[in-house]
Amino acid sequence: MPAKKKVMVTGGAGRIGRVIGQVHGDRYDITSYDLKESPGLRSIVGNLTDLAALEQAFKGQDAVVHLAADIRVESPWESALPNNFIGTYNVFEAAKRAGVKRVVFASSQHATGGFYLDEPYKSIVDGRFKDLPKGYEPLDETCPIRPDGYYGASKAFGEALGSYYKDYHGLSSLHLRIGWVITADDPTFSPFALSLWLSHRDIAQIVGLCVDAPASLKYDIFYATSDNKWKIWSIEKAKRVLGYKPQDAAGEKWTQKPIPAADR
């Protein structure tokens, strides 16, 4: 049996990190790098702003899955700057210095979240349609960068940095514009959640596909949601290039409730 791949998950104690640990804990040799211990995972407690600690932690790893960030869509600049911008630079630089071959970067649909201001996307996420408009096509990865905050801008920044480290430092970097991973794995509390939902097993699947993608796949960006009816973002590229086969699909019925406390 070949040795398990060593996978470092930054943010391993967070919402998505815990799912990755639960689903892939037997398949990969996972270590969490986070501000706190991740239950059930080997854990290194440290800060993203500590480049030397990251470099040390990344040595010998086959892949780094970079999830850690201030994940609030409305992160103020003062927090996005150290946690998302500097932290992301530190992760790529540490991966380069430590000789890691593959980075999987948790980007976000918020890198292009400005499109929610436009029709028909606005009415879709507001739940104003009974059915999809005639001829409707979801947006794909060719749409321009259009962040809806510093958080979204930091995700676009991570995609740009990944391209630089791919072109000039031989790193392979794959970027998932993640929809919405919900703690209770239930998107029926709002039309926006129905549109953006990425189920626990679907995020685990697509992250695994990125970890295991051939080394020849040097760089790419993929929208990542489940196969939801009301999707804004096309998942065809992830299916075609990564072989993503979403197992879940949000339907069209919701009961408007507040965002669950764990997901705010």
Next chain:
Amino acid sequence: MPAKKKVMVTGGAGRIGRVIGQVHGDRYDITSYDLKESPGLRSIVGNLTDLAALEQAFKGQDAVVHLAADIRVESPWESALPNNFIGTYNVFEAAKRAGVKRVVFASSQHATGGFYLDEPYKSIVDGRFKDLPKGYEPLDETCPIRPDGYYGASKAFGEALGSYYKDYHGLSSLHLRIGWVITADDPTFSPFALSLWLSHRDIAQIVGLCVDAPASLKYDIFYATSDNKWKIWSIEKAKRVLGYKPQDAAGEKWTQKPIPAADR
């Protein structure tokens, strides 16, 4: 006679800022914001890292032309972070707080400079062709972000921030992916310079077109070079949308010399 527009030029003492001051000094009421005084311009001496000073300086201005940066293509992260990333955030945030309606951002072709690694662009900038390859088309603004360093990444970041401030704070922001403005205005020292050249009168023209563009033009990105034979980047969009009419065009003859000291 209507009052002259008040235009704040960050980096007014720099290579491009001095050209803007010389060409447009009578047409606009220009103030320079730079680390040093700009000869012949009203000058505020200050640092881009000082948000409060920027806000104060921007009050009452009709437009801000943001040129100031560490302009080295190979800027180390430690310098790009304060001067280009934080500095650019501060400029947009100060413009918003001061009620400035229009920002003109000096982006750069280095936001997509990774394409110089690919053919036929590599051979063009290396001067290996006698004529343009058959069917050759320059790249346009639909090509993906692909920076060749932290400098280029900081320019892509400024474009993303401009989009955010346009969508959510009512700013109009126009972004010029500037080619190469050369102190002696002579690009004949290398094939790369022949390809990228943006002459003094052409940079002055296109910056003026951005300052004066109608308020309805909320956001856009334009490659900006002179009408050079060996161009990598299409200037058709700038012609079409801004009415840019380049007056200069680099030909095909060069004598290989070192980059002029003033332009390193």
